[in-house]
Structure formats: C-alpha cells, structure tokens
Amino acid sequence: MENNYYIGIDIGGTNTVFGIVNEIGEIIFTSSFSTNEYKDPRDLVKDIYDKYINFINTKHIQASGVGIGAPNGNFYTGCIEFAPNLHWGENIPIVKIFNEIFKLPAILTNDANAAAIGEKFWGAAKDMKDFVVLTIGTGLGSGIFVNNNIIHGKNGYAGELGHTTIPESNRACTCGRIGCLETFVSSRGILQTYQEICAKKNIEIIIGDISTKDIYDLAQKGNKEAIETYKITGEVIGHSLANLVMILDPEAIFLFGGIANAHPILIPTISDVIDSNVLSLFKGKVKILPSALMNKNAAILGSTALFYL
Amino acid sequence: MENNYYIGIDIGGTNTVFGIVNEIGEIIFTSSFSTNEYKDPRDLVKDIYDKYINFINTKHIQASGVGIGAPNGNFYTGCIEFAPNLHWGENIPIVKIFNEIFKLPAILTNDANAAAIGEKFWGAAKDMKDFVVLTIGTGLGSGIFVNNNIIHGKNGYAGELGHTTIPESNRACTCGRIGCLETFVSSRGILQTYQEICAKKNIEIIIGDISTKDIYDLAQKGNKEAIETYKITGEVIGHSLANLVMILDPEAIFLFGGIANAHPILIPTISDVIDSNVLSLFKGKVKILPSALMNKNAAILGSTALFYL
Numbered sequence: 001m002e003n004n005y006y007i008g009i010d011i012g013g014t015n016t017v018f019g020i021v022n023e024i025g026e027i028i029f030t031s032s033f034s035t036n037e038y039k040d041p042r043d044l045v046k047d048i049y050d051k052y053i054n055f056i057n058t059k060h061i062q063a064s065g066v067g068i069g070a071p072n073g074n075f076y077t078g079c080i081e082f083a084p085n086l087h088w089g090e091n092i093p094i095v096k097i098f099n100e101i102f103k104l105p106a107i108l109t110n111d112a113n114a115a116a117i118g119e120k121f122w123g124a125a126k127d128m129k130d131f132v133v134l135t136i137g138t139g140l141g142s143g144i145f146v147n148n149n150i151i152h153g154k155n156g157y158a159g160e161l162g163h164t165t166i167p168e169s170n171r172a173c174t175c176g177r178i179g180c181l182e183t184f185v186s187s188r189g190i191l192q193t194y195q196e197i198c199a200k201k202n203i204e205i206i207i208g209d210i211s212t213k214d215i216y217d218l219a220q221k222g223n224k225e226a227i228e229t230y231k232i233t234g235e236v237i238g239h240s241l242a243n244l245v246m247i248l249d250p251e252a253i254f255l256f257g258g259i260a261n262a263h264p265i266l267i268p269t270i271s272d273v274i275d276s277n278v279l280s281l282f283k284g285k286v287k288i289l290p291s292a293l294m295n296k297n298a299a300i301l302g303s304t305a306l307f308y309l
Numbered sequence: 310m311e312n313n314y315y316i317g318i319d320i321g322g323t324n325t326v327f328g329i330v331n332e333i334g335e336i337i338f339t340s341s342f343s344t345n346e347y348k349d350p351r352d353l354v355k356d357i358y359d360k361y362i363n364f365i366n367t368k369h370i371q372a373s374g375v376g377i378g379a380p381n382g383n384f385y386t387g388c389i390e391f392a393p394n395l396h397w398g399e400n401i402p403i404v405k406i407f408n409e410i411f412k413l414p415a416i417l418t419n420d421a422n423a424a425a426i427g428e429k430f431w432g433a434a435k436d437m438k439d440f441v442v443l444t445i446g447t448g449l450g451s452g453i454f455v456n457n458n459i460i461h462g463k464n465g466y467a468g469e470l471g472h473t474t475i476p477e478s479n480r481a482c483t484c485g486r487i488g489c490l491e492t493f494v495s496s497r498g499i500l501q502t503y504q505e506i507c508a509k510k511n512i513e514i515i516i517g518d519i520s521t522k523d524i525y526d527l528a529q530k531g532n533k534e535a536i537e538t539y540k541i542t543g544e545v546i547g548h549s550l551a552n553l554v555m556i557l558d559p560e561a562i563f564l565f566g567g568i569a570n571a572h573p574i575l576i577p578t579i580s581d582v583i584d585s586n587v588l589s590l591f592k593g594k595v596k597i598l599p600s601a602l603m604n605k606n607a608a609i610l611g612s613t614a615l616f617y618l
Contacts (some may be wrong), residue, residue: 082590128465144556149456153558154439155594163588164552169475175588243473247453247553249462279472279484281391285464 003065007052007102010111011035011070011094013085013138018048019300020055022062023193025122026299029055037053041088047293052102057212066098066106067303069114074156075132078108084174085138099255107306111135112159113150113297115256115291116143117309120150123254124292130250133291134161134237137257139174140182146248150309164185168236184236187212187259194229216262227265235265238273245278245286256291256298263290314372315616316361316411317609319346319420320379322394322447327357328609329364334431336606338364339419350397352409361411369581375407375415376612378423383465387417393483394447416615418504420444420608421468422459424565425452425603426618427611429459432563433601439559442600443470443546446467448483449491455557459618470553471495477545493545496521496568503538510534525571536574543575554587554595564609565600572599 003022010017012035019030031051038044056062072083078095080086098106109117116133119125127135129148135141140162144151151158162182163175171183171192183189192253198205203225218226241253255263267288275283293301313332319326321344328339340360347353365371381392387404388394407415418426425442428434434442438457444450449471453460460467471491472484480492480501492498499521507514512534527535550562564572576597584592602610 110543121381128463142556146455146460147458149458151455151557154437154560155558155590157594158556158558158588159587160555160558160591164555165548165586177588239474243552244556246469246473247451247467247556248460249467249469277474279469279486281464281466282469285466 003061005061005194007063007066007104007302008297008302008304009048009066009068009070009098010114010297010299010303011068011073011080011086012111013071013083014045016048017297018051018119019304020052020061021301021304022054025301025305027300030297030300035086041092041094042097042101045097049101061284065104065307066102067114067306068094068098068106069111069299069303070094070108071111073108073110073113074210075107075109075113075152076156078106080108107303109150109152109303109306110141110143110159112141113143113152114299114302114306115141115293116145116302117150117305118293118298119143119254119256119291120145121305121308122293122301123298124131124289125252125254128251130248130252131252132244132248132250133254133256134185134260135257136185136187136255136259138187140185144248144250161240166236166240168239181236181240185233185240190215190229190233190259194225197225197228197232212259216259216265219262219265230265232271234269235273237266238270239272239277241286241288242274242277245274245282249282250286252287252289254289254291254295260290261294292308312370314370315613316372316375316413317606317611317613318357318375318377318407319423319606319608319612320377320378320382320389320395321420322380322392323355325357326606326609327360328606328613329361329370330610330613332543334610334614336609339606339609344395346396348403350403351406351410354406359409371415374413374616375411376423376615377403377407377415377417378420378612379403379417380607382417382419382422384416384418384422384461385465387415389417392592416612418459418461418612418615419450419452419468421450422448422452422461423608423611423615424602425454425611426459426614427602427607428452428563428600429454430566430614431602431610431616433598433606434561434563437560439557440561440563441553441557441559441565442565443569444566445494445496445564447496447566449494453557453559470549473549475545475549477548490545490549498543499524499538499568502541503534505521506534506541508536521568525568528571528574539571539574540578543578544582546575547579548586550579550595550597551583552585554583554591558591559595561596561598563598563600565603569599570603
C-alpha cells in the first residue's frame with residue numbers, strides 16, 4: 001500500500017457521485033447513485049459502502065477517510081442542514097452515518113466549498129491564497145479562500161453570496177425572499193431573463209422547451225436576445241463582485257458549473273463591470289477565470305482534499 | 310528587563326499618536342504630534358524617536374518593535390499608499406523609515422485593521438475567530454477577522470467596505486465615485502442625512518455649526534429629525550451588513566469611532582434590519598456590539614498587537 005487514498009462523495013438532489021481519489025488527484029474509481037431512490041440516507045451509504053468494498057477487494061487498497069460535499073453541508077456539525085432538495089429531514093447527521101458504516105474518519109462541507117477546495121488542490125488555484133469560486137447551476141454558491149484557508153464562518157454558513165440581495169432584482173427567490181443575486185445568476189435566473197427580454201419584444205418562446213444550454217448555443221450563433229441575456233447576467237454578477245472584491249481583495253474569481261461554460265461571453269462583461277465599479281486601487285487587479293476542473297468531478301476531488309487542509 | 314514592550318504608532322491626517330505598550334496591553338507612555346506640521350515623514354519619525362529615547366533612558370526599558378496603523382497602510386509593502394489626507398506623496402515607505410531610525414523591526418497595517426487587531430488582543434473579541442470591526446469616523450473602514458486571522462487580501466487592500474456601492478445612495482463620495490456606503494455611514498454622511506431631512510421639512514439649520522455629536526445630543530433629547538437621521542443611518546448599515554453576514558458568517562460586528570458612540574440608538578436598528586434581510590439560517594446569529602476599546606487608543610494597542618499575530 002504505497003499510495004494514500006481518500007473517498008470523495010458528492011451528494012446532490014438528483015445524483016450522488018462516489019469516487020476514490022489518489023494522492024495526486026486522480027479519480028481511480030467512480031460510481032453514481034440516484035439520490036431520490038433512497039428514503040433513508042443510511043441505505044444510500046450502505047450501497048456506497050458495498051461498491052467500495054467490492055472495489056478495494058479487487059485492488060488490495062484501502063482508503064484513509066471519507067470527504068463529503070453536499071448542499072448545506074455544515075463542516076462544524078457534520079450535518080446536512082435544511083437542504084431544500086434533499087428529502088431526508090431538516091438535519092441529517094451524514095458524517096456520523098459514514099463513520100458508522102465505513103469505520104473511517106469523515107469530513108463534510110457544502111458543495112461550493114468542496115469545489116473551491118478542489119480548485120486549490122487540483123485546479124488553477126494551487127498557488128493562490130485568496131480566491132473565490134462561484135458555482136453557478138440551479139442556484140449560486142460560493143467558496144471563499146482567505147489567507148490560504150476556506151471560510152466556514154462562525155456557524156458554518158459562510159459563502160451564501162447567492163442570497164445577498166441586489167438592487168437589480170425584484171424577483172422571488174426559492175428561499176422565500178425577494179431580490180437575491182441567484183434570481184439572476186443561476187439557470188433559473190438566466191431563463192427568466194431570456195423570457196423577459198423575448199416577452200418585451202413580443203418574441204414567442206415555448207418556456208419548457210428552452211434550456212440555458214440552448215440560450216448559450218443561440219448566443220454563440222449571434223442571437224440578439226440570447227446575447228443580451230448573458231450581457232445582463234454578466235453585469236449583475238459584475239456589480240456584486242465589485243463589492244466583494246473591495247471587501248476581500250481576492251487574486252482571482254473562478255466560474256464553475258454548467259452556466260460557467262458560457263465563460264467566453266460572460267467573462268469580458270464581468271471584468272469590465274468590476275473595473276468600472278471598484279476604487280481605482282483595485283482596477284485590473286482581480287482575474288476572472290473559468291474553473292480548471294470544469295469537466296471533472298470537482299466536488300469529489302474537493303471533498304477528498306478536505307483531508308489535506 | 311522582565312517585560313516585553315512594543316511601540317504603537319497611529320498616524321492620522323491631523324494627529325499622530327505614539328505609545329509604548331506592555332505585554333498585557335497597558336499603554337505606559339503616550340505622546341502626540343501634529344501630523345500636518347511635518348513636510349517630510351522622516352522628521353516626524355525622528356521626533357518620535359527622540360521622545361522614545363528620553364522615555365526609555367529614564368525607565369531602563371527597551372521596545373522590541375514598532376507597530377504602525379495608518380490610513381491606506383499596506384501590510385505587504387510597508388508603504389502608505391495614496392492616502393488622501395496625508396501630504397507626503399503617493400507612496401510613503403513608512404516601515405523603512407522606522408526601521409532606519411529606530412533600528413527595530415516595524416510592521417504596518419491600515420487603521421481599521423489595527424482597530425480590529427486591538428479588539429482581538431485587548432478588547433471584546435478575545436475569544437472570537439470570525440468578526441468585523443467597523444471604524445466610523447470621517448470615512449468608514451472595516452477590519453475583518455476570518456479563521457482567527459485578519460484579512461489583508463492579495464494586494465493588502467481588503468476591507469474597503471466603506472466604498473462598496475449601495476442602492477440607497479446617489480451621493481458623491483470623496484473617492485470620486487457615486488453611491489459608496491460611506492456617503493451615508495460616516496460623519497459627513499450623517500450630517501448630510503440630517504441636512505436633507507431638515508431641508509425637506511423646511512427647518513433652517515446653520516450647516517457649519519452642527520456636528521455629528523450635536524445630532525447625537527439632539528437625538529438623545531428626542532429631536533425627531535436627529536432620531537430619523539440615526540434610523541436611516543442604521544438601516545443603511547443594516548442592509549449592507551445583511552449581505553456581509555451571509556458572505557462571512559461572523560460571530561460579531563463591532564462599531565468603533567466617534568459616531569459609534571451613538572450605539573444605543575444605532576444597534577437596535579442595525580440588528581432588526583439584518584434579521585429582516587438574511588436567510589432564516591442567519592437570523593439572530595450575529596451580535597452587533599460597541600467596541601470595548603471605544604475610549605482607548607485602539608489603534609496604538611492594535612498596531613502593537615501586530616507582533617502577536
């Protein structure tokens with residue numbers, strides 16, 4: 001047993017992905033489970049354990065710990081707290097469940113923190129001490145490194161940039177509040193922006209038939225409404241990030257997630273808006289970059305990297 | 310020589326205060342200089358040095374280092390950069406000047422960071438790892454602790470909360486931009502708010518004759534316009550802090566500075582507005598508190614504590 005292996009778990013509302021990662025950040029085994037099929041999280045963990053045992057018996061290796069990334073995963077308590085898309089109750093003691101079934105140490109954090117930790121250890125932030133990762137998907141998450149440490153905050157809730165309120169929005173958010181940043185910067189937000197632009201111009205669209213991927217493809221082909229959608233999205237992110245930059249002075253902000261694939265059209269707008277809205281000291285100082293883990297299992301890599309923090 | 314002594318320097322646009330602090334945070338000697346009288350900062354440092362030598366010769370002690378707090382003081386470069394109220398040039402190598410004249414190690418940070426470090430070592434944040442200190446005076450500064458460390462950021466510019474833009478303001482800021490938080494939350498901002506309220510009600514006031522202290526005294530006596538001024542100020546801070554709380558999840562936010570003396574009327578408004586504008590997870594979690602160093606030389610204490618970081 002020359003290598004050190006860690007298990008990475010990415011629990012999502014739809015799928016839970018499990019991987020075994022070696023010490024140079026290679027995923028040597030991966031498997032996926034349908035989260036919704038499990039009424040009890042213990043049954044899911046048992047099925048992951050069975051896959052794990054099958055694999056290690058053939059390879060004669062053993063993992064040293066389990067890193068878990070999950071929506072609303074709390075580093076301090078080891079519990080998934082009030083996750084809107086998981087239906088296992090308000091407070092799931094996921095670390096305890098993994099400890100009991102795997103007989104291994106387990107660490108939990110939220111999915112955006114896991115992505116940021118992945119970027120730090122296996123991505124483009126290796127040499128950075130101060131940076132932010134935005135995970136843009138169904139919602140908007142953020143993982144923040146300061147002084148070479150991920151920010152958890154006093155209660156483990158830090159990084160809720162997606163729910164900061166912005167003057168541009170009076171849209172209802174899934175959290176029950178009005179005007180959150182993620183009402184614009186998320187797949188749902190981008191769809192709504194596109195629909196509103198089309199409605200203003202009396203362009204008929206079939207709402208259920210259009211995805212953010214379609215809007216990106218349209219933008220690539222020069223479609224005006226799709227381009228305007230990304231322009232507005234970039235402006236809204238840029239305004240929020242200008243304030244964030246003046247508070248944290250990060251070296252870089254990375255975009256991660258499905259929508260972040262549109263970075264070639266988003267990044268120039270974001271950079272321009274930041275530079276137009278910061279104190280002159282900060283102009284040109286922060287790099288806006290696509291995540292280097294974009295098409296990899298960043299959450300698995302990041303959750304195993306919890307053991308290297 | 311049983312004790313360990315450090316020199317603390319608080320460079321301000323008007324006065325520069327010098328103190329010698331022992332290892333339990335007592336200022337055993339202090340002296341003040343008129344900053345404006347010195348055309349060359351080396352002359353100021355030489356005069357401080359003379360005072361220091363006179364004092365240590367009578368007491369037979371020696372300091373181990375010089376901690377400096379200054380507006381736009383950069384921890385990394387040791388320079389005061391583009392400080393609008395100091396007239397010694399754009400880039401003052403203050404650490405180098407202290408090194409050369411005192412023959413001692415010297416550390417620099419900005420004045421808000423010095424206040425936060427003071428709160429950590431000698432104030433009410435001793436047992437806190439994650440907190441924010443707002444220094445409300447001519448401008449609005451912030452010093453932020455995360456994971457038990459002060460945030461400097463990549464370039465040493467972190468903490469410019471006062472220049473984040475807010476939807477409530479279209480006032481011109483001294484930085485040349487429009488809508489900064491400090492256009493409301495600062496002595497100038499409070500005066501302007503009071504003037505605007507009085508103007509709306511056709512109440513005549515003599516602008517040059519009224520200070521923020523007067524407005525506070527009026528509020529204490531039940532004056533409606535003065536109370537409304539502090540209510541608006543508290544609401545504006547509260548909205549900004551609600552977003553900050555969701556990003557950083559701090560344990561407490563401390564108010565420091567002349568205006569912060571009005572905390573009995575500011576804090577209830579700030580707390581209410583934060584609780585009304587955060588995700589439910591965060592409600593009631595953050596404490597808004599007056600600084601415990603309010604009437605002490607916090608910047609001197611904080612700048613010497615740079616050596617304990």
